[in-house]
Amino acid sequence: MQNDLNMWQARWIWGGGAVSPRNEWRCFRKTFFYDNANGSASLKLTADSRYILYVNGVRLGRGPVRSWQSALSYDEYDLTGLLIPGAHNTIAVLVNHYGIPTFQYLRGRGGLLVQLETTGENPQVVLVTDGTWKTAVYEGMNPFTARMSCQLPFVESFDARVQDEAWTGCGYDDSHWESADELGTAGMEPWTGLVPRDIPMLTEEPVYPVRVEELSRVRPRSWGTVLDLRNHFVPNSQHHANNVQFTGYLATVIRTKAATKATIGIPDGGRTSVSISLNGNWLDTSGWYGEMGERYLDVELAAGDTFLLMDLKGTIHGHGFHFGIHSEEAFQLLSPLGASATTPFMGIGPFSSFEEAVEGQTWDPEPAGYLRARGIAGVGDLENFRDWIRPFSREHVSDEDLFGLFVWTPEKTRLAVPHTLQNAVMANTASAIIPVFPGADTEIVIDFGREYSGYVEFEVEAAGGTILDLYGFEYMRNGWRHHTYQLDNTLRYVCREGKQRYSSPIRRGFRYLAVAVRNASGPVRLHRVNLLQSNYPVAQVGRFHSSDPMLNDIWEISRHTTRLCMEDTFVDCPAYEQVFWVGDARNEALVNYYLFGGSEIVKRCLRLVPGSRFQSELYVDQVPSGWNSVIPNWTFFWITACAEYVQFTGDTDFAAEMYPHVRSTLDAYRQRLDEHGLLNMKGWNFLDWAPIDQPRDGTVAHQNMFLAKALDTGAFLADYTDRTGGAELRRQAEELKAAINRRLWREEKQAYVDCIHADGTFSHVFSMQTQVAAFLAGVPDGEKLKRVADMIQSPPAGFVQIGSPFMSFFYHEALAKLDRYDLLFADLRSRYSEMVDEEATTCWETYPKPLEERAHPLELTRSHCHAWSAGPGYFLGRHVLGVRGDSDGWSRVIVEPQIGSLDWARGAVPLPGGGRVDVSWQADKGKRTIRIRVEAPAAVELQVIPPEGYTASVEEVRVSE
Incomplete structure (x- = not known):
């Protein structure tokens, strides 16, 4: 990627004297006379840690995207039509410096870098950040708040009585502000590289609630x-x-x-x-x-x-x-x-x-x-x-425990929700008066109808000093709320007198929003509440509909889940983590290809991973992150995802770019092979949330198997740039497979054992996870292959069974490889119908525990929206519609529907370069006939393969380019 420091004349600035203050919100502004007659201009900026940009009082955008500080991303805005020629204009930026590392940010120092340039034939730099900029602490935002979670920065607490947004526009008197401190030039430590943003700006789409779910009079605990x-x-x-x-x-x-x-x-x-x-x-x-x-x-x-x-x-x-x-x-x-x-x-x-x-x-x-x-x-x-x-x-020490206020309520009385209170959820209607109770607080719970992720906004009219506390959570039933412990998903807003609007600068995910009114000395009128849904911009190209309503619902929750988990990278969940987990993202990328066809977000994710080499030559499992953590399988899945990206897009230059990084980490893992030729290491040797034997030290079978697969996949990437290296990697893969068969196959069980412990003892645990990993990695052959294939199709009762939707993805891949689509679709229905029956609008992180193992009967899962679980969005498009690429870049496409128990299905699968393949089919099982219609761009070479034993009537419709 471009890393041109020479184009920057701007200097890094900050204020206040502290290098890396904890949770500091700081305002910067510059008023200048703009004399470019045609008004054509471009503004480049970045900040540490996050910014919101205003031009003449209008909010334009947020950033930067998560990135390593050695290759810090900057954003570019076209200000044509926003700047007023021949007049004074104001650029204002609100910067939040975390002052601590998170799971998407490594601690740097406070800083802002801005450069405004005219565009056209003779571009000129007309404004840069320097010591003439003015800065002040954003006084309305309380810096002494709790962490939202270990993965995220801080809870938001804003006092509108001491801060308004006038500072963002022209005419504001900033003479009492201090002059900014110049820190140094672009390229200074820690921001040694600057690269342009490689994905579009995220969406901000207003969504509104569907109803007020509850009204209560509450008295929370005294102090916290x-x-x-x-x-x-x-x-x-x-x-x-x-x-x-x-x-x-x-x-x-x-x-x-x-x-x-x-x-x-x-x-x-x-x-x-x-x-x-x-x-x-x-x-x-x-x-x-x-x-x-x-x-x-x-x-x-x-x-x-x-x-x-x-x-x-x-x-x-x-x-x-x-x-x-x-x-x-x-x-x-x-x-x-x-x-x-x-x-x-x-x-x-x-x-x-x-x-x-x-x-x-x-x-x-x-x-x-x-x-x-x-x-x-x-x-x-x-x-x-x-x-x-x-x-x-x-x-x-935080000033208040907002989470505790919502979960610890010694007195709470549920009240009927008056019809007029529903005005709170309706856009552009009469406002809702929230009842106020002497000596107690009022709490309403607002249901958005499904989970969303973005920025809360509201408009309220209240007396000065009235407190609005907001708390987002994912699930409730019969008055019981599933609090996501270790997530403080709260917000405090202290009202100034009168009518006011607020737009939260902090991303959060939830379905339900509890709003508590505290310290009210007069009526509280809620005019509007909504969320700016924010995600990676994608069109909903993929479609799926069939004769099975359950599969349709499962596909829909998979689609919505994946969309919510596409931010500036793929993330595991929109609520309590918002983390780019490298291994999760491999499966998420495949689902995305079949739902949205997005490729740039995949490319950006894959490119971020080698940046963690300074933390570990094995590569870190979530990036960029201050947690130096390695899950070896996650690195192996990253290698698989690199190859799948090349296959989807046909981007062979990317294969050449990634191969040296792939080879480097594979060599590092091979250095950890023991005298038996097996990977034997300390680490987070994880694959599934299940009681499989995957100790932190020893020889873990599934890890060795996925390393063998990664070596084969590395060889695929090498074929584009280093055929000698490819042959070497294939040889190494075969050597590792042979070692696995020698040491980890147990004759008495006719299966692969889960692990060999650090003391040399063999585990007594046998799991389906290990057998699936062996099959997908191509480890067994001969009689072993037949035995493993039989186990996958009929799991032995004494083996540990698949424990999570994430692991089910690999199990379903194995079933598809065995052409056991009947088992694949049956397992999808069985597993995911539990979510649909509970009215889930997104896919859960885990399958429900047995009732006797739950801390509460309604404790169904941990995260109620987790993209590693959205696999049906991939499998239904690939196998029921039957669409798959038959060449890098999908210039050739095969359509081979698997009908299972369905009578008909129709839908669409995106193509990597744009366009889509539309498929519809209808089967007559009695006559063993099927009508298939396929519509695709004329440039795509099509091959339609009907189900085995069916006579097909095929209609191909071509769309001109």
Whole structure:
């Protein structure tokens, strides 16, 4: 990709003095006289971490797309017609610098780079970022908020009383703002490379709710906060997103005027073990209660000061520690260190910690210093632990736990929803008056009808100081909500007086939106609420309809899921992660080809992966990310996806571009072969959410099998540029397959064992996952091949069965390879009908657990929208419609429908260069005849193959180019 630093005259700028401030929102603006008569101009910009651009008060776009800082993406906007010649114009940019790494961003430093150029015969640079720009902190946005999740940055809390949007337009007086600091030229560290955006801008399509689902009068718990235990106890963790482990204590003082009953709550504690001491008395942890991710403990507080000590130990990936207290009596929290402390909390420890925690790691969670500290009973005992004590800094303590306000409601009364309240969900109608209750809050739940992902907008009229808290979640039934613990999907908006509009700058995914009205001193009128649905821009070219309504519904939820999970990369889910998982994206790319035909997003995803080489020569499993994590299979699936992209698009230059990276990582994996010729390594040796034996250390069978397949696939890519290398890779693949057959085939079971443990012992576990991997990788031959094929068609009862829709994709590939379409379609119906029957509008991450294994009867899955599960969108187009490419770039297409139990089907499959193949067929099973109609561009060479045993009447219709 182009990386031309010489074209940049602009300089990086920032303000405020801090290099990488935590969750800072900063405004930049420049007013200038524009004298280009024809008004033709182009603006280039990028920022660290994210920006929103305004020109003369009009919001134009958001960016940049996720990218490595060594190849930072910049955006370009055509400002023709937006700038006013012969007048003063204003460019304004709102930048959010995260100040922490996430799963889509590595920590850099705060920065903005903008360059405005005229276009035409004699282009000129007319405006650049430099020290003449003005900047100020975006005061309305509270920087002291919780992380949304370990994968994402921060919760949004905006006070409209101290900030309006006038600063984005002309005429605003910015004389009180500071001048921007010049940091350096384009190409400075850490942004050593700048490349143009390689995909279009994402969509922003208004969608509106369908109804107000609930109305309630609520009284939430009294007080709550969210603490960043991770960055406090392991300070260097602010520079990476890896798991950490620690052992330590949290202390504060609770002051009450009278003795009272209280509840201490942890509404979202994650994987942190917690026990509590009050004035040195350790409470019985068997008294904890709460549903799923919530923990509550009822206590008695004496009048005066109570010294609270929390024993904390465990693993934290980045999500905050939610902590609250509820009491009918007033209380306050004080620091044990006195009035000079900036927060009520102090930490004692850590007494042991790991900066990169992995499962099974040996560490001592109870060292001697930690055990002695359990005896602390009050402030007077702290002197002996002075070297361990550190107050919590202001940036590690959130002002409010919004998630806790919604999930911890000691009093809640459901009310009938008046018809007039439904005006809240209708565009361009009368507004809805939200009822207000003295001494309590009002909560409504708005149903958008299906899951969406984007930016919440609303228009409200209220008294100044009225608080609107919003909370998005994915599923509810019979009044029960499935809270996605470890996701703080909330927003706070503090109203100014009167009518006002707000458009959230933070992406979030949900189906249901709870809106709580708090602190209202007068009527609250909701004029409008909607979402700007934002995704990669694709036309919905693919179609599928058949005689089976269930398959039609399954195809539709697959389509909607895939669209929601196409952002600036493929992502796993639009709600709690929004992460480009490399292995997930291989399957998502195939589904996308059959639904939308998008290729540029695939290319961008594939190109991002080798950028992680500085983190690991094995390549990281989610990129770009501050979590240095490797799932070997995800790298192997990336190699497969590279080859499938070449096959779909015919882009042989891409094969040549990727082959050196593919070869490099394959060589790195081969260096980890043991004396038996098998991959034997420590790592996240993962394939499926199922009880298969896939230890973090040892020889994992499915991993070796997919490595063999990756070697074969690497050879395919080599054929475009390095035939000698291709022959070598094929030889290596055959050697690995032979080693697998020698060591991992167990005669007593006539199957491949799951693994050999690090101590050399063979696993006792046999799984369908391992047999499927062996078959797809071409490992078995002869009698072994027949046995494996039989197992795939009739899974043995004693084997671990397929555990997730993701693994089902590979199982369905194996069934198709065996021409067992009857089993494939039956499994699709059986598995996905559970989702459709539950009124799912998107595909779930996992299949439902058995009822006896659920934490709640309605706990159906974890994520309710997960693109790794959208495989039916691919299989129905490829096999029921029967469309597949027979050449790189699909210049030749085969149409070979598989009718199964269907009587008819029709639909469309996109072509890689544009256009589509329309297919319709109708079968008469009694007469064994079928009518097939295919419509395709004239340039496409077609071959229509009727089902075996059927006499076909074929109509081919050609569309001129």
